[in-house]
Amino acid sequence: MPVRSAALATAAGAALLLLAGPAATAAPHDARLVAESVTVDPTGRLAADGSITLSGTYRCTGGTGPVYVSSTVSQSDPSVRYGVGGTRAVCDGLEHRWVNTGTPDTVVLKPGAAHVEATLMELRPMGIVPLPSFHARHGQDVTLTAG
Secondary structure, eight states, X not given: XXXXXXXXXXXXXXXXXXXXXXXXXXXXXXXXXXXXEEOOOSEEEEOTTSOEEEEEEEEOOOOSSOEEEEEEEESSOTTOOEEEEEEEOOOSSSEEEEEEEEOOXXXXXXXEEEEEEEEEEEXXXXXXXXXXXXXXXXXXXXXXXXX
16 A cells, blocks of 8 residues: 555646646746736827827837737727827837827817727737737826817
């Protein structure tokens, strides 16, 4: 019996070591999630022509396709969001600024409180059609100012 117990303990230990292998390979993926981020500045600018400029920072690591920072704004109805431009991202692990400017088609935004959501998204090649892969997202209440 002692030989069987020792063999069983050895096999169990080997199985635990094999199970620990995937956790070790998952660590860089977890580190990537922490290293990738997008922020929104607390103030956006409204121009006289109705265009809006939003900004913030982002950080991302390498990807296999082009990466963009997109932004949306909502004001009176939080369930209705308007797209505001897009910026091509440089994914080198360093922090960079993003600035998006656009004019929502069907709404006139006013100075005051608004909600902005910024998304860091990659168009990852998957066969014929590139598919979106989201790196980071952040929503924040902001103040829109005239100027």
